[in-house]
Amino acid sequence: MSYDKTLGEALRRQGVSRRGFMKFCATTASLMALPPSMVPAIAAALEQARRPSVIWLSFQECTGCTESLTRSHSPTVEGLILGQISLDYHHTLQAAADSAAEHAREEAMKENYGKYLLIVDGSIPVGNPGYSTIAGISNKDMLLETAKGAAAIVSVGTCAAYGGIPKANPNPTGAVAVSDLIKDKPIINVPGCPPIPVVITGVLAHYLTFGTIPELDDAGRPKVFYGETIHDRCYRRPFYDKGLFAESFDDEGARKGWCLFKLGCKAPVTYNACATTKWNAGTSFPIQSGHGCIGCSEPNFWDLGGFYKALSVPNDPVTLVAGAAAAAGVAAGAAMAMRNRKAKADAKSKHQTVTIDDLEK
Amino acid sequence: MIGRPIDIPIRAENGDEPVSHGNALPLLHEVRHALERLLAAGEETVIDLRSIPMGPGDEARLEAELGTGEVSARLETAIGPSVALETRFPGVWLITHYNSEEQILSRFIEVTEVPAILRSQPEDVREGLDSLSEQLLQQTNE
Ligand code: SF4
Numbered sequence: 001m002s003y004d005k006t007l008g009e010a011l012r013r014q015g016v017s018r019r020g021f022m023k024f025c026a027t028t029a030s031l032m033a034l035p036p037s038m039v040p041a042i043a044a045a046l047e048q049a050r051r052p053s054v055i056w057l058s059f060q061e062c063t064g065c066t067e068s069l070t071r072s073h074s075p076t077v078e079g080l081i082l083g084q085i086s087l088d089y090h091h092t093l094q095a096a097a098d099s100a101a102e103h104a105r106e107e108a109m110k111e112n113y114g115k116y117l118l119i120v121d122g123s124i125p126v127g128n129p130g131y132s133t134i135a136g137i138s139n140k141d142m143l144l145e146t147a148k149g150a151a152a153i154v155s156v157g158t159c160a161a162y163g164g165i166p167k168a169n170p171n172p173t174g175a176v177a178v179s180d181l182i183k184d185k186p187i188i189n190v191p192g193c194p195p196i197p198v199v200i201t202g203v204l205a206h207y208l209t210f211g212t213i214p215e216l217d218d219a220g221r222p223k224v225f226y227g228e229t230i231h232d233r234c235y236r237r238p239f240y241d242k243g244l245f246a247e248s249f250d251d252e253g254a255r256k257g258w259c260l261f262k263l264g265c266k267a268p269v270t271y272n273a274c275a276t277t278k279w280n281a282g283t284s285f286p287i288q289s290g291h292g293c294i295g296c297s298e299p300n301f302w303d304l305g306g307f308y309k310a311l312s313v314p315n316d317p318v319t320l321v322a323g324a325a326a327a328a329g330v331a332a333g334a335a336m337a338m339r340n341r342k343a344k345a346d347a348k349s350k351h352q353t354v355t356i357d358d359l360e361k
Numbered sequence: 362m363i364g365r366p367i368d369i370p371i372r373a374e375n376g377d378e379p380v381s382h383g384n385a386l387p388l389l390h391e392v393r394h395a396l397e398r399l400l401a402a403g404e405e406t407v408i409d410l411r412s413i414p415m416g417p418g419d420e421a422r423l424e425a426e427l428g429t430g431e432v433s434a435r436l437e438t439a440i441g442p443s444v445a446l447e448t449r450f451p452g453v454w455l456i457t458h459y460n461s462e463e464q465i466l467s468r469f470i471e472v473t474e475v476p477a478i479l480r481s482q483p484e485d486v487r488e489g490l491d492s493l494s495e496q497l498l499q500q501t502n503e
């Protein structure tokens with residue numbers, strides 16, 4: 001696809017009608033977790049969007065993030081977005097290797113200097129650079145060089161965003177996150193081990209649609225996807241509010257689908273979209289299949305003291321508010337999610353009394 | 362050795378009725394308010410079902426409560442089919458977009474007299490007009 005054709009033109013050329021385009025826009029809005037009222041604005045922007053150049057660098061990682069993206073469930077829409085974005089360089093996916101591949105990267109950098117989007121997965125070993133090199137170039141050198149001409153950087157996965165599993169104690173390679181090395185570029189963190197595929201594409205779609213980076217939280221994550229804890233959106237939440245907990249993985253409570261808090265669910269301190277976006281074409285997510293969240297999108301999740309150890313603080317202010325409302329006879333569930341949002345706004349500072357520090361006690 | 366079956370405490374879930382996690386009803390209340398707004402002011406509402414925390418059984422419950430009405434339309438677009446279904450409650454539509462492998466891409470409840478995606482779009486009408494003219498031109502030439 002050439003650089004000068006807009007997405008609207010490209011789609012029409014592929015035989016996509018205006019109706020098909022409307023469907024594409026509605027789905028993209030949903031993908032970006034934006035309200036349906038935004039669809040006309042998205043349509044107008046996507047119509048005019050042009051193909052940006054993307055360079056993807058993989059450092060110390062397990063390829064799970066690339067797997068997650070390429071296995072994503074909606075080949076048409078995401079295929080169109082990716083076809084539109086088109087990777088100029090992805091050394092895991094491309095056939096060329098070594099110097100030929102490096103040549104492609106240098107070409108892409110030169111042609112689109114200052115304009116390309118740099119996507120990184122994996123952490124960067126700075127203790128001993130020999131732990132991970134590409135065509136003889138250390139990860140750190142390649143990152144610093146490629147970042148120079150980037151318009152923005154997307155750190156895909158917990159490793160690139162926060163160091164992830166390579167950085168877990170005792171961190172043998174001296175692994176660090178992209179943001180530890182790059183200070184002068186906008187960086188979007190898309191953590192998760194791996195991140196939810198539609199969240200990756202949602203972030204890319206946002207960039208493609210608006211040409212800007214989405215609003216980020218303190219940890220550099222887009223608020224649309226990471227704005228709320230999984231706990232705040234969990235369908236098991238009414239059980240939590242009533243104090244009904246599974247005590248083991250095979251007891252009566254577990255069979256009845258009660259809350260997994262006591263079995264170590266880390267969702268009360270984990271910001272991610274799993275409870276609504278879910279996994280595998282929206283089929284399910286860990287809590288729905290009976291296992292607590294392990295907090296994979298949080299910094300240092302691997303060293304938080306055990307996946308099956310319950311969080312040390314059993315109640316948070318949001319629960320108290322939600323519990324009181326439930327007692328007053330307000331219906332639970334979807335309404336609850338909205339109530340929590342309000343309660344959280346009211347009690348935001350108090351809510352943050354349940355922190356990662358509590359986990360480390 | 363033939364013995365009696367070992368007594369393992371396993372209980373099969375009753376498969377007839379999906380367990381619901383109580384997320385369908387609040388949504389139906391929201392739909393009722395939206396219908397009132399549609400009647401009073403012609404205001405349309407779209408609810409993205411992906412943004413609602415649904416537990417197992419919730420979506421089935423929602424579909425059962427909404428039921429089916431007089432209209433069911435299937436669209437065949439170049440990026441896969443879509444289905445627009447008017448529920449038992451006139452003005453309440455369930456729109457499901459699929460990819461070409463029939464996997465659900467997105468799902469919406471639309472409270473409107475007619476979902477926009479069902480209308481013929483000016484861009485498509487223009488293209489259609491062009492190809493009709495072309496067709497007629499060819500026939501005159503024959
Ligand atoms: S603790 Fe876990 S299982 Fe329980 S309500 Fe919260 S997110 Fe759901």
Ligand code: SF4
Nearest residue numbers: 272274293294295296
């Ligand atoms: S539920 Fe928790 S551990 Fe599981 S994928 Fe989501 S954020 Fe990661």
